[in-house]
Amino acid sequence: MSIGIYHATHPLQLLPSARIDALVNAAADLQVEILFFDEKGLDLKNKQVTASIPNPEHQGQWIVQTLPLPNIVINEMGKLPKERSPIEQKLNRMVTFTSHPIHGKLRIQQYLSQSESLSPLVIPTQQCRNIHSLQEYLSHYRHVILKPDRGRQGQGIVSIRAIGEQEFLWQIGTDQQILTPIGLEKTLMALVGDEDYLVQPYIHCQTTDHRPFDFRIHVQRNDQGVFQITRIYPRIGQADTVISNYSQGGTTTEWTTLLEQQFPQSAVQWIKTLPEVGLQLADYIDSMYDYPLDELGIDIAIDEEEKLWFYEANTAPQTKDHEYQRALHTIGYAHYLSQRHHLLEQxxxxxxxxxxxxxxxxxxxxxxxxxxxxxxxxxxxxxxxxxxxxxxxxxxxxxxxxxxxxxxxxxxxxxxxxxxxxxxxxxxxxxxxxxxxxxxxFASIPATHELKSGSMSKVHIYRLLADAPAIVADAVIPFHDMQQSDEVVEFMERYENTVLKPDTGSHGQNIFNIKHRESDYEVYDQSYLHYLDSAKLDQFVRMSLGKGYIFQQFVDSSTTEGHPFHLRTHVMKVGAGEWKVAFVQPFVAVSTYRKVTNHAQTLRLSTKWDWFLNMEYGEAPGQQMDRRVRQLAIETAIHLEQRLGRNFPEIAIDLGVDKQRNIWIFEANFNRIGNSFHAFEAAKYAVPYAISLHSPSL
Incomplete structure (x- = not known):
């Protein structure tokens, strides 16, 4: 059995010698043959590779051979898909790569925020694309950190501290400069450019001699495919800096020793807690992906009040002081994946x-x-x-x-x-x-769903529906795509009552109702009311430009008792490809003061469509409102299928109904559509349609 070690640049030229030696020794100890190769050695047509293998008789020497392409390949320093060459993309389709990239820091933070147990570890974070978002955090926290969303090894991290009303201390490493507000904006824009930067409050985590420190927890899958701790070590930066990374002049020591020095009263508990939290974080981040992550470097800190914080997680972490321990798990996990190929025999x-x-x-x-x-x-x-x-x-x-x-x-x-x-x-x-x-x-096998992955934005759906029949086009809520701030203000003044929401995947979060009054604007964030004058509203709008928001006319879809509701119409294909409404599911919020149905802090209830029809409209199924809802949903599905030009078996269309009984299209969802209360009804449509795609050979 052989396992490949691959990089586009030959691993023997790219990897540090300590890592190469560790991989060779670990493979020998585990009785696994390893092949080192790059793109130039690949013959994908014949499924072969010209690779370097360790000479068993002369340590440090190599034998070059042409061998069958291994099934399992350790892709060292794995790249994002968009960074891979066409050859590497094809290789990825022919073998199993062990390493997969993860999202940037912001996406990981957002995902962790959804966990009841891990969300307290998340540092408040937002994108920083202009001076307004930076000023917002500085006014609230006074000392903040700027970091690139996909940065590594402490590169590009900046400390900014307000030292007065009109002065700011800008620090990179040990270099400091005092900036005015104008200077701060110019320096910020020169730093950020086209890169995605994040702003966070500074977490005060320093030793008694003012050296920043945090803990790196290196987690890997082992030879059983299970996460385990490879090593925990503290990273201690230079005095009076904010970065603790090795590559930025940091040092280390035994993690238990540092805990005993910094937290003598609670060190025993922290020694127990850090490994547990590291594994819990690894499992939760891994659950974001349908493919298994092989290793993570997880950075956490304990501040001066002994509160635990999650900094970030990275793939392919630095391991210069524990290469052999890493290699044992790296080779062991690859061997585990290879052994799975014999599973079918059992x-x-x-x-x-x-x-x-x-x-x-x-x-x-x-x-x-x-x-x-x-x-x-x-x-x-x-x-x-x-x-x-x-x-x-x-x-x-x-x-x-x-x-x-x-x-x-x-x-x-x-x-x-x-x-x-x-x-x-x-x-x-x-x-x-x-x-x-x-x-x-599976390309030759007929599939029920041919659309590319990902939620389609509301703006994209609305634009697809612009040339639909009148019954559909007229149901699209007037909207603005948030490109020019002056146009947004005009939009708000035209419709008076508007809503600002994320263009994709809001889940009831970050939604603002904005009402134009005589002398100001009422902004409601679903928890608090804010009153802004024209200047502050313009600043608020500018902060939202380019951040994936959409403005819409507000549709008051609420029951006679004032409870917000929306109608989930689940439209599915039947055997012959015809669209039908499988069910209509009303969702009603218990809260009367929040304006969205699915807000995280609002209890959302569901009821039967025929009950809802009777209570709200005095009608029964088959009468006017029921017919209008079903016709609008089916016509929408038909038009979207024509415009998208791809096969898909179902679409969830969320509708609202205003006080004049006008029906409005809120959004449409094609991916991972839930049916919490109608599993069997949906299955009765889904399975016969799937069977209808089968064409037995004659």
């Missing part, structure tokens, strides 16, 4: 006697996802087909087989399976580089 073979629907799923689904998939399995059986649950990392490309799961006797039983007849894509990751190999392998 499983029963699924009989090939029915149409097989391969349902691509994610590992960390919600309860409603589980209910829907189980319902689909039942509906498939009734229709004489078999539904096989598939995960992206359970496909064995060389054998053209997969590890699939069948619902039997109240649980999912594993089987060795052939490729499916139809791909029922609930994963919806098409277009993402990490999944390109999977979708390429």
């Amino acid at each position: 499983l029963p073979i699924l009989p090939d006697d029915q149409v097989m629907i391969g349902l691509l799923a994610e590992h960390n689904g919600t309860d409603s996802d589980e209910n829907f998939i189980e319902a689909c399995a039942a509906v498939a059986a009734v229709n004489g087909a078999r539904l096989v649950r598939i995960y992206a990392n359970d496909i064995f490309y060389d054998q053209q087989q997969l590890l699939g799961y069948i619902w039997e006797q109240g649980g999912w039983k594993p089987y060795a399976c052939r490729y499916p007849d139809v791909l029922f894509d609930r994963l919806k990751k098409r277009g993402i580089a990490a999944y390109s190999r999977m979708y390429d392998a």
Whole structure:
């Protein structure tokens, strides 16, 4: 069995000698053959590679051989997909890479904010693209940190401290300068340029001799595919600086020793807590992705009040002082992935006697996802087909087989399976580089969902609907795409009552209702009322420009008792490709003062559509309001399918109804559509449509 060590530049030329030696020694200890190669050595047409292998008889010498391409490749210093060459992209589709990149710092912080247990560790963070966002944080915190969203090794980190009303101390490393407000703006814009920068409050975490410190927790998957701590070590910066990274002149010591020095009364508890938190963070960040992360360098700090903070997480962390420990886990994990190729030999073979629907799923689904998939399995059986649950990392490309799961006797039983007849894509990751190999392998199999991954912005949907039939086009809420601040103010004055919201994926957060009054503007952030004059409103608008917001006329979709509501109309294809409304689900907020249904701090309830029709409109199913809602939803789905030019099996269209009973389109969702209360109704449409795509060969 062989494992590849790959980089576009030859690893033997790129990697430090200590890492090369550690990988060679770890591979020898684990009895694994390793091949070092770059792009030039690849012969992808013949699935071969010309690689350097360690000479077993002469340490430090290499033998160059042409060998079969290994199934598992350790892609050292893994790149973002957009940074890969066409050759590397193709290699990624033919082998299993062990390393995958993660999102930038802001995205990770936002995801952690959704965790009840981990959100207290998150530092308040926002993008800093102009002086206004920086001034906002400086006025509140007085001392802030600027850092690039995708920065590494402490590069580009700036400390800014307000030292008076009109003076600011700008510090990079040990270099300091005092700036006026004008100088601050010029220096900021010269630094930021086109790069994404973040601003955060400064966390005071210093030793008694004024040296900044934090803790790096290096977490890796081991030879069982499980996360474990490889090493914890403190990073201690130079005195009177704000950066603790090694590459910026930092030092280290034993982490337990530093804890005992800094926190003598609580060191024992911290020694227990840090490893636990490191593993908890690694598991949670890993859950963001459907592919497994192999290693993370997690940076956390304990401030002077002994509060724990999460700084950031990086892939491919520095390991110069523990290369062998890292190499053991790196090779061990690659060996574990390789051994999985023999897993199918230990499983029963699924009989090939029915149409097989391969349902691509994610590992960390919600309860409603589980209910829907189980319902689909039942509906498939009734229709004489078999539904096989598939995960992206359970496909064995060389054998053209997969590890699939069948619902039997109240649980999912594993089987060795052939490729499916139809791909029922609930994963919806098409277009993402990490999944390109999977979708390429299934390219000849008809699929229910052909759209690229990702939520479509509201602006994009509204523009697609602009040339729709009048019943649809007239239901699009008047909007502004937030490009010019003066145009936004004109928009607010024209409609008087407006709403500012994220263009994609708000989940009820960061939504502002703005009402134009005689002499000022009322801004409601769903918790507090603010009153702004024209100048402050203009500043608020400018701060929002280019940050992914959309302005809309506010639609007061609320019940007769004042509770906000929206109607989730789930439109699905039936066997012949015709669109039908599977169900209409009213969602009603208990709160009467918040203006959005799905705000995180508002209890949202659901009720039956026929009950809602009767209570709000005095009608029954099949009467005017029911017909109008269903017709608008179906016409919207038909038009979007024509404009997008791609196949998709379902669309969730959220509608609102104002006091004049006008129906408005709030948004449309194509990806990972939930159906918390209608699993079986949705399955009755989804499975027959999937079966209809199967064309048995003559």
